[in-house]
Structures are given as C-alpha cells and as structure tokens.
Amino acid sequence: MASCQSAKPTFSKRGETYKSAREIAEEKRQARKQARMAARSGGKGKVASKDRTSRTNVPNARRLDENVATVIQTARSYTGTPYKWGGTTRVGMDCSGLLCTSFQSINVNLPRTSEEQSRFGKAVKPRELKEGDLVFFGANKYNREITHVGMVTEVNNDNEVKFIHASTSLGVIENNLYSDYWQKIFIKAVRPFDD
Structure with a gap:
C-alpha cells in the first residue's frame, strides 16, 4: 500500500516504464480480441455463441470490461470500512485512498489525492457515464x-x-449520483479507461 501514499507514479520493476490505465486496459483489450479471433478461426462455433450468451447476463445487456469489473469488485469489498483521513486499509480509508487501493488490483497506480485523480483520464459528460468512471x-x-x-x-x-x-x-x-445532495456538489467526471 505504500505506493498509494505518493502522488508520484511508482514502478513495480526497476527500469519499467510507466503505463496509464488507458494503456494497460488497451493492451488487455487487444489480447482478449486476439484470443476471440483465434477461437473463432478454430471452427468452434460454441465458443462464439457462449461468449454472446454471457454478455446478456450483465447489466445493460453488455459485458463489463474485466478491468472495470475487478476494480469495482475490489472497491465493494471495502463496503462498511470506516472513514479515516489518509487511510488505505480495512482499518479505515478516505475517498481517494479507496480508489487508489481499488485500482491497485489491476496494477494501476492512481495519484493519491482526489484533485490529482480528477486529471487522470478524459472528461465525461454526466449523461455518458459508465461503470468505472470517476466522479x-x-x-x-x-x-x-x-x-x-x-x-x-x-x-x-x-x-x-x-x-x-x-x-x-x-x-x-x-449512493445515487442523481440524489439532490450529490447533484448540488457534483463538479466533473473522468474516464480512466479508454472505450
């Protein structure tokens, strides 16, 4: 959890270059695309139909990106954890610490403060929000x-x-973003993952 304490990106291996959440997600997306193409060219019709079926079981009839699903699942695992300013553990955590810790589940180091996190990704209009977007x-x-x-x-x-x-x-x-309280103080949203 130490990497969460710094606003500077930290690298897991010496000499490794920093990759944004977009770059990591794109690499994984390309790998999945190649795997699907390989499965289809193998003549296994069941693989393609099984994939289509699994998509219909997800909210909004679309399959969540695996990275987004992992980050959301990790964040939800902390439900009920008390608030603690600067915290990043189950003992207590603050808002930016929750996201920093959750994104570590896919090896993405978010900046540590909410203001810095607001610059991590592209701006999104409220009507275009998707799972995984930061508000x-x-x-x-x-x-x-x-x-x-x-x-x-x-x-x-x-x-x-x-x-x-x-x-x-x-x-x-x-909470619901469209409740009166949250709408009054809402400032912006960003998408840390590419579409």
Whole structure:
C-alpha cells in the first residue's frame, strides 16, 4: 500500500516504464480480441455463441470490461470500512485512498489525492457515464474546488447512477449520483479507461 501514499507514479520493476490505465486496459483489450479471433478461426462455433450468451447476463445487456469489473469488485469489498483521513486499509480509508487501493488490483497506480485523480483520464459528460468512471465533488454547491471522489459502479437509467465512495460519516458506501445532495456538489467526471 505504500505506493498509494505518493502522488508520484511508482514502478513495480526497476527500469519499467510507466503505463496509464488507458494503456494497460488497451493492451488487455487487444489480447482478449486476439484470443476471440483465434477461437473463432478454430471452427468452434460454441465458443462464439457462449461468449454472446454471457454478455446478456450483465447489466445493460453488455459485458463489463474485466478491468472495470475487478476494480469495482475490489472497491465493494471495502463496503462498511470506516472513514479515516489518509487511510488505505480495512482499518479505515478516505475517498481517494479507496480508489487508489481499488485500482491497485489491476496494477494501476492512481495519484493519491482526489484533485490529482480528477486529471487522470478524459472528461465525461454526466449523461455518458459508465461503470468505472470517476466522479468528483466540491465541499458545497458554491465551491468548485475538488474535495471528494467516487467511482461509478452501476448505470441503471437516467435517474440512477450508483457510485462508491468513502463518506466521512458512513464510511465506504454506495449512493445515487442523481440524489439532490450529490447533484448540488457534483463538479466533473473522468474516464480512466479508454472505450
């Protein structure tokens, strides 16, 4: 967890170059694409149909990217963990620590603060939100300084977008982005993964 404490990217091996979440996700996406193509060319019709069937069992009739699903599952495993400023463990964690720790499950080192995380990825309009997108908030409706972050976990319709975050009063919890409270302090959203 030590890498979460620094805003500077850390590398797991000496001499290894830094890769963004986009680059890592793209490499994995390409590997899966090649595996699918190899399976199809092998003449196994069952493989392709089995793949199509599995996609229909996922919310919104689409299969979540494996990286996104892993990060969301990791974040949800901390549900109920109490809030602790600067925390990154089950003893306690803050909002940016939750995301930093969750992204480590796919070997991606997010910056440590919510303000720095707001620059990690491309901007997304609220109506285009997807699972895995990061959402950022201010302290109140008059403050445009980013002080809080969460991650989208479910997009059910235009009126319900769930996100997970570390609340100062309730710890790690999921809320609806479109509730009045969160809409008043919402500032922006970014997508750390490429489409």
